[in-house]
Structures are given as C-alpha cells and as structure tokens.
Amino acid sequence: xxxxxxxxxxxxxxxxxxxxxxxxxxxxxxxxxxxxxxxxxxxxxxxxxxxxxxxxxxxxxxxxxxxxxxxxxxxxxxxxxxxxxxxxxxxxxxxxxxxxxxxxxxxxxxxxxxxxxxxxxxxxxxxxxxxxxxxxxxxxxxxxxxxxxxxxxxxxxxxxxxx
Numbered sequence: 001x002x003x004x005x006x007x008x009x010x011x012x013x014x015x016x017x018x019x020x021x022x023x024x025x026x027x028x029x030x031x032x033x034x035x036x037x038x039x040x041x042x043x044x045x046x047x048x049x050x051x052x053x054x055x056x057x058x059x060x061x062x063x064x065x066x067x068x069x070x071x072x073x074x075x076x077x078x079x080x081x082x083x084x085x086x087x088x089x090x091x092x093x094x095x096x097x098x099x100x101x102x103x104x105x106x107x108x109x110x111x112x113x114x115x116x117x118x119x120x121x122x123x124x125x126x127x128x129x130x131x132x133x134x135x136x137x138x139x140x141x142x143x144x145x146x147x148x149x150x151x152x153x154x155x156x157x158x159x160x161x162x163x
Contacts, residue, residue: 003149007035010152013159014045014095019123021155022093023049024062024083026074026100027117031148047093052083058100062086075100075112077120077131084122084129094124095158097151101134103143117147121158130158 001009014021023032033049036042050061055074058064063086064079072078083098101117108114113135120131132154136146 003035004039006149006152007039010036010155011039011042011045013156017094017159019094019159020045020047020092021095021097022047022087022091023151024080024087024096024098025049025051026053026058026083027103028099028144028147028151029053031144032097032099032151035148035152047091050083050087050090058083062090073112075102075116075118077118077133080118080120081122081129081131084120088122088124095155096120096122097155098122099147099151101136101143101147103140103147105140115143117143119147119151119154121151121154123158130154 025032030049030051036046052058052061055069062083064082068078068082080098080100084096087096099119102108102114104114115136117134120129122129136143
C-alpha cells in the first residue's frame, strides 16, 4: 500500500469514528503529521502535531517527567507513553500516536542501536496505551519512513478495536 493510500485509509477511519488525531513525534521530526496532512480534507480529523526533539520540549510541551528521561531515557516505553498522554491532554484530539527513537546514522548505543524506535498509541476514554518496540533497518530516511508507516498502521489497529 502506498503512503497516500494508507493515509487515506487512516483519515477515513478517523472520520468514521468521528475523532481527531494528534501526533507527538521525536525521531520522525513531523513526518507522521506531514503524511496525515498531505491529503485534502484532513482538517476534519487532524488536530495538531508536537515535534518534541529535545528533552526540554518533551517535558515542556507534553509533560514528560524529568525522572522518566533521567531513569529510562527518551527512547523508552515510559517516555512515549507520557508523550501520548501529553498529546491527548494538550489537544482536542481523541487519538494520539507518539514516537521516539534513533534514526541515525549516529547516536546508537549497544543497548539502543540505530533503528531502535518506541511507538505508543493512546485513545481518550481507553485506559490501555498500546506501546511497541521496533528495530528498523536502513538509513535515516528509511527508519523515519518505517516509523511513520508503522505509526499509521497502528492507528488503524486501535480504531479497528473500537466500536
């Protein structure tokens, strides 16, 4: 499926559920929001995007706790879940996708090599936040694109599980 077809499907699902989406992005630098807003009519279901690349922006804009970043790191389940919660709390959206990872080419460590990405999906009114760890391969652009595509597929998954 092309990115355009995937975004159209996500937009249709959001519209059918009568909900808006917010993104809370780090390693993608707004690529998810760019994809979502690339098609006409996205104003019906796209609320806003947070590009929180720095630790400070994650804390200031999304309410990620200092202790989370210090103890778990920015590329952690705890961090992306707090990003997703913050995205929902600071928007009019009912669905949030959040991501943080290492797109490379540098910045990787033995514990978190280049391509390590955490993605979380949260939906207002649902206690469970879905979070998954991925190990994408390729260059920086490939990792960012895979993160974007996976994020959008996850939106479809969480909407598919809702009545």
